[in-house]
Amino acid sequence: MHKPLFVFISFNFLWNANFSRFQKIITFLSIIGITISIFSIIIISSMMNGFENYFETNVLSFIPHAVITNKIKYVNKSQFPKKILKHMDIKKISDFITKEAIVQSNQGVFSAKIFGIDSSNYNNIESYNIKHVFSKISSGKNNSIIDEMLAKKLKIKIGDKIKLIILSNEKNCFLGNIFNQKSFTVTEIFSISNPINAYQIFINKNDCMKFFHYAQNYISGWRLWLKNPISTDVNNKTHFKHHLFISDWKSKKSELFNSMKIEKHVMIILFFLVVIVAIFNIVITLFLFIIEKQNTIAILKTQGLSSRNIMLTFFMLGMNFTIIGNVLGTIISIFLILQHHFLEFFLHVIFGNINIPILVSPWQIFYINIISMIITVIFILYPSWKATKIQPAKILTYE
Known part of the structure; x- marks a missing residue:
């Protein structure tokens, strides 16, 4: 005799050459439902990971993740709030000097942001890969480095002069705020x-x-780069001594960050909906099997098979559907991600000619499979228990 008996019976119920066409179809559809749900969730979550990674490497690497300053952006270096080092996972800190300015050339006028650079805060612009920075903006020569978009707006090239106009910290008794201006090459x-x-x-x-x-x-303040800028939550209402406060990139790019959060929450909801629909299909399949196998269950009970084993038989049957679907969905999704040409073709058909980054997270795939199996366990308990309530006397009366 096969031991444990419920495992043998559940595998026999899962697939049998003597099954009718209808039984084979509903078995196939139950497995396919889970396969498609797992496959789609892994692909979509990998796309979301890709977008996050792209955002972190192409946007967050160029901007500070948090800034400590005061309202007038005029701070003494000795006032740095050291207690923040205990509460945040900081990768690097750099002081900065900056002001908004009006930039004027012979061809036009535009607004820009000025940054003061030396060896102590060079890491502010390290990601721009500018060669020989300090030889190009050596002290006392009034030289400047600008980005290409600003150069196009002002229609200038290397060697041209620009005039920078800023609002001064000083005030005139009669005129109020005054402006400073200076020419730079x-x-x-x-x-x-x-x-x-x-x-x-x-x-x-x-x-x-x-x-x-x-x-x-x-200085104007301090720039902070965090190890986990997306997951780290900075309290923007935190205030320190000397009227200092902290603000993070999420407050400055709130629309972008909120849209990312909404997309993530929507994806979580869709994940549960897709999986639950597929598991409902398994529940219906189990009920159909129980109705179809009433005589078999009744005979097994008369032969001494306990209610516990009957319940475990159908519980195992439901889990088999989920496990097979999970394995197939995971294999297909990973195959398509690795063979990205196939996936790119389908994505271009749906989304058009756009580049969609994809990043696979093994732990995320593991959690998706585990959660789907936990939901399956919860949903198939009732039909499995219902199978134990079949009464052989009623079922076999007219057999």
Whole structure:
């Protein structure tokens, strides 16, 4: 005799050469339903991972993840709030000097942001891959480096002069706020991969401090880069001594971040809906099997098969559907991701000619499979228990 008996019977119920065409079709559809749901969720979640990775590498690598400053952006270096180092997973910190400016050339006028650069805060622009930065903006020469988008707007090239106009920290008793202006020579034009980095001007930090009328050891604030900028939650309402406060990239790019959060939540809901629909199909299939196998169940009960074994038989049958569907869905999705030409063809048919990044997370695939099996366990308990309530006396009366 096969032991455990319920495993043998459940596999016999799963597929048998003597099955009718209808039984084979509903078995096939139950497995296909789970396969398609797992396959689609793995593909879509991998696409979402790809978008997050693209966002992190192409956007968040160029902007600070958090900024500490005050309202006037004029801070003494000694006022840095050291307690923040205990509460945040920080990768690097850099001070910065910056101001909004009006940039004027012979061909036009545009707004931009000025940054003061030296060896202490070079990592602010390290990701731009600008060669020989300090030789091009050496102190006292009033040289500048600008991005290509700003250069196109102003219609300038290397060697041309630009005039920078900023609002001064100083005030005139009669005129109120006054403006500072100074001419700088463009010594380099750097390319950018993302419009988020556009309209920036880099000048030497010493020249910048003189131009801004900053006192020694005063800066605009500190830039923070985090190890996990997407998952780390920065409390933007946190205030420190000396009227300092912190703001993160999520507050500045709130629309983009909120859309990413909504997409993730929608995907989670769709995941549960797709899996639940497929599992409902398994539940219906189990009920059909129980109705079809009433005589067999009644005979097995008369032969001494316990209610526990009958329940385990149909529980195992439902789990077999899910396990086979999970394995097939996982294999097909991974195959299509690895053979990305097939996947790109289907994605281009649906979304048009756009590049969709894909990043596979093994742990995510594992969790998807585990969650689908947990949901299956919950849903198939009732039909499995219902099979134990069949009474042989009633079923076999007219046999």
